[in-house]
Amino acid sequence: MLPTKPNTMNTNEKIHQAFNNKETVEVENIYTPNTMKQSIREELLSHIEDCKNDFDEVTHFNMFNEDYYLIGYHNCNEWLSKHNIDVFEGVNICKNFERDNYGEVHTDFDNSEKLVNNLVYWYGLELCNELSIKLD
Numbered sequence: 001m002l003p004t005k006p007n008t009m010n011t012n013e014k015i016h017q018a019f020n021n022k023e024t025v026e027v028e029n030i031y032t033p034n035t036m037k038q039s040i041r042e043e044l045l046s047h048i049e050d051c052k053n054d055f056d057e058v059t060h061f062n063m064f065n066e067d068y069y070l071i072g073y074h075n076c077n078e079w080l081s082k083h084n085i086d087v088f089e090g091v092n093i094c095k096n097f098e099r100d101n102y103g104e105v106h107t108d109f110d111n112s113e114k115l116v117n118n119l120v121y122w123y124g125l126e127l128c129n130e131l132s133i134k135l136d
Contacts, residue, residue: 036123039083044120044127061136064124069117076112090115097122 051063070076080090091109098105109115128135 036126037083037085040119040123041127043083044123047124048127048131048133057134059134059136060125060128063128064121065136068113069120071113073112076116079116080112085119087112087115090119094118094122 047069048058048063051058055062070079080087085093094107094109094115095105098107107114107118109118125135127133
């Protein structure tokens with residue numbers, strides 16, 4: 001008789017299963033090194049959960065690209081501060097994502113609103129890929 005494998009799932013598998021079953025999952029100690037901070041991950045996973053009730057089909061486009069995630073310079077500055085992201089760090093993160101995906105940078109990050117919504121777009125894309133959520 002072969003030994004049986006214990007029924008353990010890693011955190012991403014639990015999130016994926018919960019998403020497919022339209023359940024809520026407790027998120028703890030999840031961190032993607034060098035990309036997304038835990039606080040942002042938790043906030044965006046909560047946003048995805050909320051969107052499951054708002055859209056017939058949940059896609060990256062309707063959650064992170066169809067409308068602004070945050071509006072207003074003050075709100076966006078507060079968001080950056082809340083997540084302990086320096087403006088230059090945020091710009092570098094966005095430029096790296098853009099360069100990695102498009103080969104060059106076209107976006108002018110001239111205000112905090114554009115910066116935050118770009119960060120959320122890229123981090124949302126990362127989460128959608130992890131959760132196998134349709135992109136567009």
